[in-house]
Each structure stands twice: as C-alpha cells, then as structure tokens.
Amino acid sequence: MKPVRKAIIPAAGLGTRFLPATKALAKEMLPIVDKPTIQFIIEEALASGIEDIVIVDGKSKRSIEDHFDSNPELENNLKEKGKDELLKLVEETTDINLYFIRQSHPRGLGDAVLTAKSFIGDEPFVVMLGDDLMADETPLTKQLIDRYNTTGESTLAVMKVPHEQVSEYGVIAPEKEVEDGLHQVNSFVEKPKPEDAPSDLAIIGRYLLTPEIFEELENTKPGKGNEIQLTDAIDSLNKRQHVYAHEFKGKRFDIGSKIGFLTTNIEYGLNHPQTGEALKQYIKDLAATLD
Incomplete structure (x- = not known):
C-alpha cells in the first residue's frame, strides 16, 4: 500500500461572496488576523506528513504564487534591520514543495481534482478545501491518513450539522459504523433538501482518495450548476470499492x-x-x- 504523500488544494473559484474585495485579490489570500487563509491549509498538510502540494488555481490568483515565492528585497530589508522573527515568518512560506496547475474554466470541484491527475499519478492523495479551517490536537488530514493506513480505502471527513443546513453540503447515507467515528457509506447525496437528507453527516472539505477516483471523474457527467461534482464521482467509486466517512470531533471554522x-x-x-x-x-x- 503506497503512502499518502500528495495533496490537492483547489483554489480556482471566483470568490463572488467576498466581492468587491476579491475582484483583484484571490479569496484564499484574505487574512485570518495576519496570515492568508490558504497558508493555514498548507500548514495542516505539512503537519500531517504531506510532502508535495499542488494548488489548482485560476485567473487572478497570482497573489497566491507570489506569497509562497521568495522576495529577496523584503528579506534583505528585514535582515539589515535585524527583524529576525519577521524574517523567519517570511522564509517559512518559501521552503515548501509547492506546485501550481491552472484550471482554465470553472467546471466545478470534480474538474479541479481531475486537472491534477498527472501530478498525482497512481498514488492515494488528499483534497483540502480552503473554505474550512479545522482545529484539533491531531490535524484532520492526519486523522484521515491514519484511517487510510488501516482500511486502505478512500475516506472523507464528515461532521454533524443542523438538519436545516444539510442542503448546503454533500451528505452521506451511512451503511454501518465499523468502529467509533468511522462509517461505511451506502451512498452520497449532493446538497439534498432537508426532507430528503439521509443523515445530518455532512462532508466538510477534507477528502482522502485513491487514484481510481480519476476514472470516475472522467466518466462523471455535469450535475448541479452544470459542474463536475466530486461527490457524484465518489458515489460511483463507492460502487467499486468501499468508501468510508471519518466523523470529525474537533472544531470547524467555516470561512466561506x-x-x-x-x-x-x-x-x-x-x-x-x-x-x-x-x-x-x-x-x-x-x-x-x-x-
């Protein structure tokens, strides 16, 4: 069984909910206090043992690349002024195996993941969405990797949400709980009406997927919003091999x-x-x- 070494961070969205701030600035660069939101996601990946990260971006996302690139003028200025702590903060953002792929058209999350197929190859990988920050003693991505190391199967992060909010999420229909907090999934439903929802366990922005998902994505037709829905492809994958859901018990911050x-x-x-x-x-x- 191959280790989980790679992560995909989709960042091609237009950020329309934060206009006009996101007209020229990538939504992922909006700060939480003094740190861009995407940096929290990357730090979670690194703390979970991920070695290589690809960001699937789009137009007007150059600020993300610049943030994680070296800035010699700034670094020299900080050195000359003896601002060693600030220099350390700046240099930490450049020592990362980070890659960028352009999603030319906004065809949905499933298409963004498929764009990174060549980068992933035949390895298991994680998908980390930037709208969710997760706080727990063990990073959520590491929790998913630990589950995969036991099952060898795709595992998604889920969390109980208020029933009236299920229409905002992909929701699982659990088949059985195989151990505490780990559910074998019967099916997945993308943004169901509350009266049709099979549970209150919503998918929350962290996925660990086996490479077989790419074949499913290539055969997935556009769904809601005329986009390729990752949830639809995972539901198809679940008919070929078990897909599990790991129930997150930490704290989730929805910054979307x-x-x-x-x-x-x-x-x-x-x-x-x-x-x-x-x-x-x-x-x-x-x-x-x-x-």
Whole structure:
C-alpha cells in the first residue's frame, strides 16, 4: 500500500461572496488576523506528513504564487534591520514543495481534482478545501491518513450539522459504523433538501482518495450548476470499492461566508499573542454599549 504523500488544494473559484474585495485579490489570500487563509491549509498538510502540494488555481490568483515565492528585497530589508522573527515568518512560506496547475474554466470541484491527475499519478492523495479551517490536537488530514493506513480505502471527513443546513453540503447515507467515528457509506447525496437528507453527516472539505477516483471523474457527467461534482464521482467509486466517512470531533471554522470569516478572525484574534488581550478588552467594552 503506497503512502499518502500528495495533496490537492483547489483554489480556482471566483470568490463572488467576498466581492468587491476579491475582484483583484484571490479569496484564499484574505487574512485570518495576519496570515492568508490558504497558508493555514498548507500548514495542516505539512503537519500531517504531506510532502508535495499542488494548488489548482485560476485567473487572478497570482497573489497566491507570489506569497509562497521568495522576495529577496523584503528579506534583505528585514535582515539589515535585524527583524529576525519577521524574517523567519517570511522564509517559512518559501521552503515548501509547492506546485501550481491552472484550471482554465470553472467546471466545478470534480474538474479541479481531475486537472491534477498527472501530478498525482497512481498514488492515494488528499483534497483540502480552503473554505474550512479545522482545529484539533491531531490535524484532520492526519486523522484521515491514519484511517487510510488501516482500511486502505478512500475516506472523507464528515461532521454533524443542523438538519436545516444539510442542503448546503454533500451528505452521506451511512451503511454501518465499523468502529467509533468511522462509517461505511451506502451512498452520497449532493446538497439534498432537508426532507430528503439521509443523515445530518455532512462532508466538510477534507477528502482522502485513491487514484481510481480519476476514472470516475472522467466518466462523471455535469450535475448541479452544470459542474463536475466530486461527490457524484465518489458515489460511483463507492460502487467499486468501499468508501468510508471519518466523523470529525474537533472544531470547524467555516470561512466561506462573511459571517464565518468575521467570527473566525475574532476567535483567532483572541488566541493571537499580539492581539488577544487588547481584542478581549475591546469586546468587553463594546458589549457594555450594546443592548
């Protein structure tokens, strides 16, 4: 069984929910306090043992490439001024095996994954979506890799969500729970109506997939939104080999919406060594003025 060494990070979306900020700036570069959101995803990958990462980007995403490239002028300036801590932060973003592939047309998540087929080859890999930040003692991606090392099969991250919100997600119909928090899946449903949802276990932006998924993607017809849905391809794969769902018990930060982005910034800001105390006091003072 081959080890899981590679990750795909889809980043070709237009970021329309954050216009006008994303008109010229990649959504993935919007910061949580002082760090771009995509950097959190890459740090999770590295902490999970991933060695090679490909970012599937699109037009107007040059800022992502620039962020992870060397900036000699900035680095020399920081050296000359003795700002060693800031220099370390800058240099950490360049020492990564990072690759970029362009998704020419927005044909959906499934198409973005298929674009990276040559990069992945015949190895298992993870897909990490940038709209979700995950907090747990063991990184969620590492949890999926540990499950794969036991089962040898594709494994998705799921989490219970309020029933009225299931229409926003891909949802699993669990067949049985083979061990604590690990479900064998009967089928997958992309964004069902609440009355049609087979469960409240929603797919949450981390996938560990075997390379057989590429054949399924190549044969998957456009679904909702006239896009190639990754969930549809996984459902087809599940008819050939078992697909499992790992129930995440940590904390998920949904940064794909304005309110989620704002509340995530507040929570991370409260835990940031440079902003925590001042932000906490500001919130207390602000709360005292509200009804």
